[in-house]
Amino acid sequence: MQVLIFSWEYPPRVVGKLADYVKELAVQLAKNMVETWMVTYHDYMTGEFEEDGVKTYRVTNSVKTHISVLTWVLTLNQEVERVAANIYYKVGGRIDLIDVQDWHFIPAAVTLKKAFGIPFVYSVESLEDHRSHGANSPFNMAIKSIEWLGMYEAGWVVVKSEWMADEAIRIYKVPETKIKVVKPGSARWIKTILEIYKSLKEGSP
C-alpha cells in the first residue's frame, strides 16, 4: 500500500500536539509495510528526506507576505500539490490514498482526488468551531467552509473521540456511517487505521 500524508506540522516543526501524533502515525505505518510519503511544511528546511523509514517532503510558501493564516494556507496548497504530483508520477500513479491531517491541505487533497481519482481520509485533530469558540466572522466561516469541503469529499472522516464524532455530525451534518472513531494510544490504534485505509483502497465506504 502507498499512502501520502499531508500535515502542516511535523517534527521538527511542532505547533501543537498534532506534529508528534503524525510522526508516530507515519513511523508505525512504515513499520507495517505501508509505503509512506509525508508531505509537510517548513519555512526553509525544504526538500526530500528519509527519516525513520518515512520519505518526508517539506515545502515552503511561494508567497511570503500574508494577511492571515487563511491566505497563507491557500497559497501553500499549490506547493503541496506540486510535491504530491511529483510522487504520483514517480511511482507510476500507484498512490492508494491520502490521509489529510486537519483542514490546511484539504484543497490539495480535493484537487488530487478530482485529477487522479485518489481517495482521501480526513483526520480531524480539531475543528474551527472549537478553536474560535463559535465565532462566525467571515474569516472563521471561510475556514469552516474548507472543513466542510473536506468532510464532504473525504472517503472516511477519522476522529479521535466519540465527542468529536458528535461534533462533526452536529456542525457539518456528516453521516454517522462515514465517521470512524480511532483513539490514539489504544491497543488496536494502528490496526484500525490500516483497516480504514484498506477499506478505502478497496472502495468499500
Place this chain on the structure above:
Amino acid sequence: MPNELRVMMLTWEFPPRIIGGISPHVYYLSRSLAKNAAKVYVVTCDFPGAPQHETLDGVEVYRIDSYKNPSPDFASWVYLMNMNMQKEAASLVRELGGVDIFHAHDWLVANAGIGLKHVFRRPLLATIHSTEYGRRNGIHSDYERMIHETEAWLTYEAWRVICCSNYMVSHVKWVFGLPEDKLVMIPNGVDAKECEKSEDIDLNQFRRKFALPEEKIVLFVGRLVYEKGIHVLINAVPKVLEKVNAKFVVVGNGYMQQSLSEYIKNIGFAHKVMFTGFVDDRTLRNLQKCADVSVVPSLFEPFGIVALEAMAAKSPVVVSDTGGLSEIVEHEVTGIKVYPNNPDSLAWGISRVLLDENLANRLRENAYRKVVEKFNWDKISQQTKKVYKNVLNEYSRTFWA
C-alpha cells in the same frame, strides 16, 4: 479535427460577467482561437442567469460556483475562488482526457493555474494585464505585497509571460525581475466591425440627448478613479471652453464622481459636463460615433483599450503620452498625444482637434486603418497560437512530456 490544440483558459471574468478589460480580451481571443483550429475551454466565475456550461462561437465555457465560501476580504475571496476553480478544472481535464496548455489571466487565477500545471504536468502561460505595483503606484501594505508576490509567483511558474504592450513588457520585466526571453508582446485587440456597426437609429436624434447642436462632444470613457486621470480632464474644462463651445460627456462610475461633480458645480460649469454613469454597449458605441473627440487622460495605462475602441468607431483621440497609449497613438498621425497629468496640455490637444476639421478627419481615417491592420483579433490569435506551438515544442523535449 484531429491533433487540434487544446487550450484551457482560466479567467475570473468572462461575458456576461464584465468587471474590467480581461473579460472582453478573453472572449475575443478565445473566439478567434476557436476559429483558427484550436479547442478552447474557458473556466471562469459564475454570473446570475448565465449557464454553468455553454458553447459560445465554438468556445466551451464552464462557469464555476465562485461565491460558495464566505470571505473576509477580496484577496481571500480570490484564493478561495481559486480553490473551487482548480477543483472543477481538475475534474474537467480528467473528463476530457487532458489538455495541451493552461493559460491564466492575471493573479486572480494564479493558484488554479499553478496547481493545474503541476498536477497535469502541462505548460502554463500567463497574460499579465496589469500589476499591483502599477495600480497602486508602489506597494504600501502587506495586503498589496501579498498580491504583488502572487503576481510574481505566477510569472515565475509560467513558461512564457504575455503582455499587451512594450511598456508592460518592460514594466513586468523590471517589477518581477524576469529574464527577457520569457516575455512576449502581443497587443490587445478590438473588433472594428462591431465598433463601427451602424444601427438603424438617427444619430442626430441620439446626440441631442447629450449635447446641444452647437456644442462639440468631448467623450471620456473609464472608471472615475485617480489613475484614469479624470480630474485632469475636469481641470481642462474651463480652458477648452475659452476657445470652443463643447459638452463633456463622462461615462463610467468611480469613487471620484461625487467630488468632481461638486467641483464642476462650484466653478459654474455644471451645464457643460454630463456624468452618465455606466452605459450599455450599444449606447457606448453610438456615443463614440457621435463624439467629436475622445479623450484618454490616464496617468497609468498598461494598454488603453478604450483608445482603440474610439479609434475603431472613427472618433479622433487625444491621449496622455504614457504606458500603452504611447504605443497605440502616433502623434499627429493617428491621434494627438499630450503631457500626462497636465490640464493645459490636455486642453490644447482637445481644442486642436475640435478647431481643425481637416486634422480631425485625417486622424479618424489613419487611426481606423491602423486598428484594422494591427489590432485585429485574427492576427492576435495567430500570434498567440504561435507562442503555444513554440512552448509545446520546447515542452516536448522535457521529461514531463
